[in-house]
Amino acid sequence: MQLSDWHQKYLLSILEKYHAGQASPAEVRFVESYMDSLDDLDNGSDNMEDDRELQEEIKAKLLKSIHQPGTKKEMSFIKTKVVSHRRRLWAWGAAAAIAALLAGTGMHWWMPSLKEASPVLAAKKDIAPGSNGAVLHLSDGSTIVLDSAGNGTVAVQGQVKVVKENGMIKYQGAAKEELYNEIVTDKGKQWRMVLPDGSGVWLNAGSSIRYPLSFNGKERLVDITGEVYFEVVHNEKQPFKVRTGKYVIEDIGTAFNVNAYADEPVMKTTLIEGLIRINGTLMKPGEQAQGSAGQEQVTVSKAENPADAMAWINGQLSLESNNLQALLRKIARWYNVDIKVEGTLPETGFIGMIDRNVYLSDVLKALTVYGVNARLENRTLIVSAK
Amino acid sequence: MSQYDIYTDEQLISLLKCSDEAAFTEIYDRYWNQLYRSACRKKADKEQAKEIVHDVFLDIWKRRESLTISHLPAYLEQAVRFRLINYINRNKVPAFFDLFETLLFSPYEADQLLKQKDFIKLLEGWTDVLPETQRRIFIQYFLKELSVKEIAVEMNLSTKTIQNNLSLSLRHLRTRFGTLLTILHFFI
Numbered sequence: 123m124q125l126s127d128w129h130q131k132y133l134l135s136i137l138e139k140y141h142a143g144q145a146s147p148a149e150v151r152f153v154e155s156y157m158d159s160l161d162d163l164d165n166g167s168d169n170m171e172d173d174r175e176l177q178e179e180i181k182a183k184l185l186k187s188i189h190q191p192g193t194k195k196e197m198s199f200i201k202t203k204v205v206s207h208r209r210r211l212w213a214w215g216a217a218a219a220i221a222a223l224l225a226g227t228g229m230h231w232w233m234p235s236l237k238e239a240s241p242v243l244a245a246k247k248d249i250a251p252g253s254n255g256a257v258l259h260l261s262d263g264s265t266i267v268l269d270s271a272g273n274g275t276v277a278v279q280g281q282v283k284v285v286k287e288n289g290m291i292k293y294q295g296a297a298k299e300e301l302y303n304e305i306v307t308d309k310g311k312q313w314r315m316v317l318p319d320g321s322g323v324w325l326n327a328g329s330s331i332r333y334p335l336s337f338n339g340k341e342r343l344v345d346i347t348g349e350v351y352f353e354v355v356h357n358e359k360q361p362f363k364v365r366t367g368k369y370v371i372e373d374i375g376t377a378f379n380v381n382a383y384a385d386e387p388v389m390k391t392t393l394i395e396g397l398i399r400i401n402g403t404l405m406k407p408g409e410q411a412q413g414s415a416g417q418e419q420v421t422v423s424k425a426e427n428p429a430d431a432m433a434w435i436n437g438q439l440s441l442e443s444n445n446l447q448a449l450l451r452k453i454a455r456w457y458n459v460d461i462k463v464e465g466t467l468p469e470t471g472f473i474g475m476i477d478r479n480v481y482l483s484d485v486l487k488a489l490t491v492y493g494v495n496a497r498l499e500n501r502t503l504i505v506s507a508k
Numbered sequence: 509m510s511q512y513d514i515y516t517d518e519q520l521i522s523l524l525k526c527s528d529e530a531a532f533t534e535i536y537d538r539y540w541n542q543l544y545r546s547a548c549r550k551k552a553d554k555e556q557a558k559e560i561v562h563d564v565f566l567d568i569w570k571r572r573e574s575l576t577i578s579h580l581p582a583y584l585e586q587a588v589r590f591r592l593i594n595y596i597n598r599n600k601v602p603a604f605f606d607l608f609e610t611l612l613f614s615p616y617e618a619d620q621l622l623k624q625k626d627f628i629k630l631l632e633g634w635t636d637v638l639p640e641t642q643r644r645i646f647i648q649y650f651l652k653e654l655s656v657k658e659i660a661v662e663m664n665l666s667t668k669t670i671q672n673n674l675s676l677s678l679r680h681l682r683t684r685f686g687t688l689l690t691i692l693h694f695f696i
Binding site (some may be wrong): 141 | 529532534536537540541544546549550551552559561562565566569576577578579583586589590593594597598600604605607608612621622623626629630633634636637638
């Protein structure tokens with residue numbers, strides 16, 4: 123039996139996300155157990171010939187690379203990297219009609235790389251995409267910058283250890299006292315972690331989550347700002363609750379995304395799997411709750427495209443609801459730039475996804491296709507109609 | 509130079525940070541073989557394995573000043589995995605997918621191949637990452653594979669032999685996949 127294209131592509135996409143540090147906890151678990159299995163499985167390659175010779179061969183090459191940086195091998199590697207980075211530009215720049223045709227099939231297609239040199243940005247002025255990183259605020263008021271912290275124990279609070287591993291943190295031990303920690307991501311940063319109860323949490327750029335070191339009470343209550351995706355470990359006896367502003371989302375066994383940025387006009391909670399209740403209203407998978415700023419009341423309806431809410435988890439920027447302004451706010455948060463709009467911008471014709479691992483110049487190039495020009499001055503992006 | 513072999517990993521890392529090339533060579537001598545084997549076990553061919561070992565060590569040299577390593581062997585193993593995945597993404601190493609293929613299409617065989625713990629972890633892990641519809645299809649397919657006829661063909665054994673073993677192995681698989689079966693019953 124042959125591995126189907128779908129399976130192979132799917133496995134590759136998981137590996138790619140793992141490599142980029144953007145895999146979900148379930149995906150990380152899968153990749154690691156797959157590798158572990160390969161390790162345990164094989165005994166065949168253990169009868170190796172010429173160990174000594176091989177050792178010296180690689181060593182000689184290695185020492186050469188060290189003493190002559192920029193050797194041919196290294197150069198070729200760098201080149202491949204650049205090429206693949208260009209190729210990964212998702213095709214959201216093509217005609218909306220074709221995109222609409224493909225929408226719903228879950229397909230993307232490649233856009234041939236734009237040939238004309240971008241007048242928008244000189245290479246050195248380019249801005250790299252956001253990366254993993256966050257600041258941990260401990261109960262005693264001290265802070266730890268997690269991106270630069272090494273692996274292993276980063277903090278001890280009473281009986282509880284905070285351990286960093288594979289670019290995320292988790293808690294070991296239980297606290298009797300009511301102590302709180304908070305994780306904050308700046309613009310241009312994202313972070314994933316496992317809460318003390320085992321629930322997985324992803325923080326998008328410019329977000330925060332506050333939680334106790336141990337969930338001892340009747341419920342597991344966390345406070346968030348910005349955009350956070352949850353994969354909650356269900357426990358009927360101790361319901362999980364997310365509070366943001368006037369909204370309380372109660373989990374009934376679930377994966378869901380909450381987008382509650384202060385600069386977004388509407389709070390959006392999208393249910394991916396399971397059941398949740400938001401301010402008392404029950405939601406089913408694929409539904410989205412929206413609430414206008416400051417309003418307690420929410421409207422629940424079928425999400426136009428639930429994949430939009432998940433795009434950032436999958437390393438993409440989505441052009442949800444044809445909304446250029448919303449996309450610009452996402453760009454501002456992820457690339458850590460300010461946005462200034464000159465004149466009136468086109469309103470429609472935006473559809474698709476773009477990989478958010480690419481440099482800002484690639485995003486801007488794609489925008490030009492829709493008749494939007496952008497130029498960078500320091501860290502301000504000046505956007506105008508073409 | 510030979511005195512470097514008495515240094516602990518931690519001491520070698522400190523020396524490496526000061527660009528001590530002998531410390532670097534000692535780290536290489538200590539771990540190259542482990543890394544090479546690790547890459548081979550994950551189905552890199554010899555040339556790829558050599559390149560991966562080379563690149564991992566070159567990388568720790570280049571970043572020696574900013575390195576934070578708490579446990580060197582674990583760090584290096586992780587580095588091999590990252591390089592390897594990078595390799596697979598670029599070159600699609602077909603052998604890497606072999607185990608995956610076995611898992612999907614001959615779970616019985618995979619079960620014989622892997623340690624019990626690994627097998628369960630892998631299957632559960634895969635169902636965990638699948639989108640909902642695909643998960644249902646997979647679970648159905650997975651159990652269909654266990655039909656007498658298919659196992660017989662798969663393992664080149666007579667139906668009779670399989671049947672003799674079936675009650676035992678099915679019971680044994682059932683206890684392992686309690687959760688999967690529950691989900692399946694829901695859809696049947």
